[in-house]
Amino acid sequence: MNWLFYSLFLFPLLVSGLILLFPKRINQGLIIATALILSTISLYLYGSVKEAVSIQVPELVNFLVAGIDILLLLYFGYVAIKHRHLLVGILSILQLAGAIYVLTIAPHHSTAQFYIDRLSLMMFLLINIVSGVIAVFAIRYIDEENCSEYKKKFFLSVIMWFIGVMNMIVSADNLEYFFLFFELTTLASFLLIGFRNDETSVRNALNALWMNQIGGLAILGAIVYAIFTPEYEQLTFSGLLSNVSNTGLLLPFALLAVAALIKGAQMPFSSWLLGAMVAPTPVSALLHSSTMVKIAPFVILRISPAIKDTNVATVIMLLTGFVFLVAAISALSQDTFKRILAYSTISLLGLMCMLAAAGTETAIMAALMLVIFHGISKCMLFLNAGIIEHVYHYKQTSQMDRLGELGPFTALAVAIGFMSLLLPPFGGFIGKWFSIESIGSSLPTFKLTGALIIAAIAIGGAVMALLYFKVTGVLFSRSGEQEVIRFEKTHPLYQSSIYILLFLIIGGMLALPVLLPSFFAPIASTITQVSISSVFKGGSLYINNLSLPIIPMLIAFLVLPVTIILSLFIHFKGVDRVKEYTCGEKVDYRFSSLYFSTEKAMPFYIVVGGIFFVALVFVGGML
Amino acid sequence: MNTTLIAIIFVIVAPVLGGLIYGIERKIKARMQQRIGPPILQPFYDFFKLAQKRTFIVHSTHAFLGIMHFVSLWFALAVLIFGGDFILVIYLHLLSTALLIIAGYSTRSVFSHLGANRLAITALAYEPVLILIAVSLYMVTGSFNISSISTLEEPLIVKMPLAFVALLLVLPIKLKKSPFDIAEAHQEITGGAEIEYSGIFFEFLYTAKWLDYIFAYALVYLFVASNFFLAITVLILTFLFINALDNSTARVDYKQMLKFIFWTALPAALLNLLWVTL
């Protein structure tokens, strides 16, 4: 069995090397085949692995890891010198010193370096399937990009390599390994964001680099602290988790949470994810949906048993609740389509981390649902943003008012993507619904924090609804002249990737009554170590104390997705067509929407977010 | 079984009942202005008249979304009356609003777009308040199901007076009454999102408005459900309050509305939540 895990880790790395060597034609087939193989392996693993698996790698790998660590940090130092970036330089020196210090003093136990439980298996599914689709999409997308052949290959190569690293990070148990993989994802994002190599790209890439380096430092801090605490025998997640009850020391967890939240682009560290927009769209799709930012909820889910019901969890929940609200509000002022998506990612990541930190069984389930469904929906939205940019040449939402006429299929896919994050009966909605009900039902324990968070979720959710309606509205706008709608044909690679993701969204929604008890509940119970009861009774699915009525959900399915699709194709006969009412004037009117200027408050958000981050470390240290 | 039957009948007659409420309301409003006012059955006369007008549509998508707005609103109301999950009811209602908003945007019509924008804003104003009320309801009854109210001994309003005040403040938004009738604003944007409908297709939106009455007053009824006489009194008083408010105030703009709701209704609902929690 272990060789399958190894293949998940190493096969993408191998392919990424091969891509650089092979010509373009072979690469195409190679990437599609790799995506298929990786998806199949992850599916097979999810089906066959029932118990958590620990993998111990040979001693040699430890040295390899240490070597790559040093090399990587030296490279960061080189980047700092090359671009004359002081902050990156200081942080790399600090990191290098910390890493060498850790390597010299760390006790060497022969423990397992990888630990794969159901959570990791779920992340495998998300990473390999969704990123596979993105890789396939990227073949065509990068082909249309204006750059040299070698750079195109390099781009695809980094994407495959990124997938491999992500597979490793979600199964890493050893903290030193985790640190390396964390830094490797930082490197990947640095390379991908700086891909276009113009001034803004480089600036944003360096921005992303130093922010994530702080995360790396936080991990190093957690490791050092754990080394000097004799109760923590092993420098592994499982070791920390199993010993936390003896020590009651939470600082390592607080530091890990800081690292995770920086990766998850929570304020004040949100600007690196927003800056990632300058890269080609598949990069944004990769960073936002299945890989990079999902490290945040993943790590918090991992450590949630340790921080549950502590002040650390309270601070994390307040921070993420705050971010959920203000990121949604900030998105209202944006007009660039990808920036709107980026803010909504930050906002929803806040929600996921909040639920993971809350740590009750249903909250964890809600977080898992959001991780999966947000990954799929956001990926589809970003790929569509790429299509809109490359095929229709629109970047601003206010320009896209013709899209409903030119590219009805793209418009429909975007609309469904937005709806799936918001409205019943989609998975994203169920996640949000569960989040309100699970936080609500644990109000007796959370008290004031819980009430504030509920208010944040309620207002943030409504703000996000306003945002999504604003964007969806543009896509549906079309004049009365065009009565018959024909779906446009884009490149087969584009089309097939969108179809796969649409299928996943709609299929996931229909299969939800089955997925909840058989997929999400077991994962949540492995995290919380408490078994979750799920029974069908009287047309409702009861999960602990929450109930999911099936019949309203089915009717809602008929009302929303079916209606939206049907509305494009229905044709009323025997009814007169008339022009729009414009007070009798003849005007060439296209679209109007409300615009809000909420940018002024951004410094305030950053300061408050910063205070929360400091408070997180402080609270962790106090206990 | 008996209650189920009553619920089914109630759901079926809901549009008719809503029409009656609308008729009474027009009469009462007229009387408040010392006018005679239209007959109580006036909404139904309008209904029959609209049925035999020639029908115009802009395009089929727009017309169909209008029909589905009515259907989904009826469905949300049915879930509410059958005592379903409160949060689900709120989001199903949002779904029906969403269909109307998309319908509003789907034509190239100025007023339609303005109305859709404003509808989205109004949804932003009342939805958080309703969710906070739903969570307070959970704290009181221990369940998100609306049917759990029947287990209470004393009416909900005793435990949640501030939430009731918050509901009273957002009801004018829901019912598109002055001072918060910005989404419809007949004198300003001539009906907003419903402007491009006519004939049979307008009938669905007209009837959806009646359903909204039932939806809103059903929310009020939740607070006083356990005592019949109290329920009747409070419903009538609410009805009079909303109409008096409608008659005596001028329309505010959407920013003023948001500010007002976020500084009054929302803190009230939050305070109530804290009160029942702590």
Place this chain on the structure above:
Amino acid sequence: MELKLYRKKSPWILHYNAGSCNGCDIEILACLSPKYDVERFGMINTGNPKQSDILLITGPVTKRSRERLVEIYSQMPEPKVVICCGSCASTGGVFRDMYNIEGGVDQVIPVDVYVPGCACRPEQIIDGVVAALEILEKKTKAIEKPLRYANEVKDENDQINRRTMPGTIPTK
């Protein structure tokens, strides 16, 4: 059809000012006031042609407003009636033969009821609407075209005299 009865009971009004001095407009708004209260007949001033039955027009049709008037008229679903409120809307009034005036409303769209007066009194307007409702009941769903009749007899001022045409005004 029995349903035809209800046309009379819910006339929704669209009010259009084709170039009036606002005298008649004020009178129309006075109809809505508590003293006259046309809402007791179920009338609503909708302001939206797509949902109205009665088009109330004030003022002579200026050359600028003509196309708007035709556009709005054609957006009203049949059955519909048109009422001219005031002398100017009926005949052009004191503005007749001016360089920027097309004449009365009947030069542009078919008119069913003429309400005289400068300005017309609210009682007269209500009377006119009641007369219009009689006509509305007899009308069908057939499309009414807002075109100027080509083969109609014009007088010396290039104006159509529709009052002499048979059938345009119901003979009581």
